[in-house]
């Protein structure tokens with residue numbers, strides 16, 4: 328079963344002087360169990376789109392099918408609980424998602440809300456606390472008395488703890504330290520590989536190259552490209568025209584090319600760059 | 614000439630209420646006037662706490678032993694109100710920053726606080742919003758902005774004030790790469806023109822690379838404080854505490870691991886590119 332958006336438009340404060348178009352005729356289909364990266368400039372509509380996956384926002388026009396639900400402007404707010412158990416969102420600013428008195432209670436809230444017993448929820452909370460790289464000593468602390476990166480980890484744990492089938496992450500790695508960012512992205516990848524769908528908003532092109540198998544590019548509320556990372560990053564002039572960057576390894580390969588070393592394959596990751604360079608050097612030796 | 618320090622921290626220790634150990638632990642840090650200093654360190658290492666101490670939002674544990682000087686004046690309960698006017702902080706989460714009902718009101722807030730006359734205020738608000746590319750949103754409610762737009766407005770609020778010291782706590786973490794470069798460029802222009810000091814907390818290695826000095830913080834202690842190239846040459850230390858090393862070091866190490874040897878004397882991206890090109894053309 329796939330996730331499908333059919334001509335979805337969304338207008339903020341319609342009819343008021345502050346009316347603002349959030350999404351403009353967006354259509355796409357993504358496969359279940361895929362890892363999709365959602366990229367685009369500041370204000371291009373990424374968070375607006377993300378909030379449609381679990382009907383926090385409902386289309387002004389058009390229709391969405393997801394996890395057995397059909398969402399359109401007439402969808403009522405009742406009976407959405409099951410949808411939100413299956414499709415969950417980690418917000419761009421995680422503090423807005425925290426509210427319990429202790430870290431443990433905060434992470435356990437989701438599992439409890441979706442039917443786990445008190446004990447099960449607590450166990451899950453402890454498990455996910457560790458998985459996001461925090462230790463038990465923070466369990467009884469207030470989530471509001473933590474550092475920015477620690478709060479973000481807790482918001483992520485709170486959603487992953489009830490294992491939604493479709494995990495939507497809005498810039499989850501912003502503010503994480505480099506090791507934390509890597510560990511967290513590996514965690515999302517592992518989650519996808521164990522049979523879930525992951526949708527990730529990011530400004531980091533290396534994350535797109537390293538982890539995603541599908542890319543959606545937004546601009547001014549419109550979907551302007553839907554392709555694989557290889558396809559997106561292959562078209563240098565298209566990227567420049569839309570003010571999008573390339574992965575670091577690709578930029579490095581460009582510098583080599585400018586100085587006369589042309590690699591045989593397009594490279595997007597450190598590993599690909601290493602292999603291509605090695606092939607070049609070995610070919611020279613032979 | 615003795616270099617003037619705009620910030621001097623002496624034996625500063627700070628422990629949060631009910632915490633078992635200090636978040637900032639006997640820290641000594643001098644920040645030269647007019648410099649751009651990056652603070653790096655893992656999550657929870659004490660970076661934001663250091664900036665709260667500098668801004669006088671929290672006070673160190675033992676005021677007898679610890680001292681903080683801002684532009685030569687000791688930070689005390691009496692001086693804090695005046696000193697804070699010289700400092701502009703952009704907080705890690707912009708939602709904690711907004712007070713105004715509209716974007717323009719919000720940017721004006723810091724100016725009102727500092728008693729800037731109305732005509733000058735209007736001019737500065739317009740200019741700051743233009744600088745960060747948010748002039749079309751002057752009448753919008755801050756809560757109705759996208760994440761990156763919020764960060765731009767939070768930065769405009771500081772730029773409008775022209776403070777002596779600008780503190781950016783992950784202030785561009787939600788911006789796209791091009792937008793981040795643009796904004797940092799604007800801050801840098803203003804810094805140079807007005808000889809301002811910038812203290813920037815960031816995990817973005819390119820931004821760190823462009824600073825004058827880098828402070829590496831670990832568990833509330835200052836582990837290293839030096840120019841970026843010197844800091845980045847300690848690849849082992851950086852990896853141990855979970856921080857990034859510049860990409861060319863990663864390429865060098867990855868090539869070594871794959872059996873392509875690279876001289877360890879190579880210490881910049883340009884050198885590595887040139888070396889690889891030469892190696893290739895000799896073959």
Ligand SMILES: Nc1ncnc2c1ncn2[C@@H]1O[C@H](COP(=O)(O)OP(=O)(O)OP(=O)(O)O)[C@@H](O)[C@H]1O
Nearest residue numbers: 339347369370371372373374375757759760761762
């Ligand atoms: N609650 C709201 N009310 C009115 N307009 C809004 C609201 N939220 C977002 N917008 C506007 O809709 C557009 C898209 O915003 P959105 O938050 O989806 O962008 P984004 O791609 O997530 O950007 P960023 O990378 O900065 O987070 C922007 O122009 C924004 O100002």
Ligand SMILES: Nc1ncnc2c1ncn2[C@@H]1O[C@H](COP(=O)(O)OP(=O)(O)OP(=O)(O)O)[C@@H](O)[C@H]1O
Nearest residue numbers: 472473474475476629636656657658659660661662
């Ligand atoms: N308000 C608070 N009350 C109690 N403890 C706190 C509070 N804020 C932070 N801490 C703790 O103090 C330590 C340092 O936190 P700080 O926010 O300075 O870290 P940081 O380096 O800015 O981290 P990050 O990169 O995650 O933002 C952490 O262990 C954190 O849990």
Ligand SMILES: [Mg+2]
Nearest residue numbers: 374419759760
């Ligand atoms: Mg957003």
Ligand SMILES: [Mg+2]
Nearest residue numbers: 474475661705
């Ligand atoms: Mg912080």
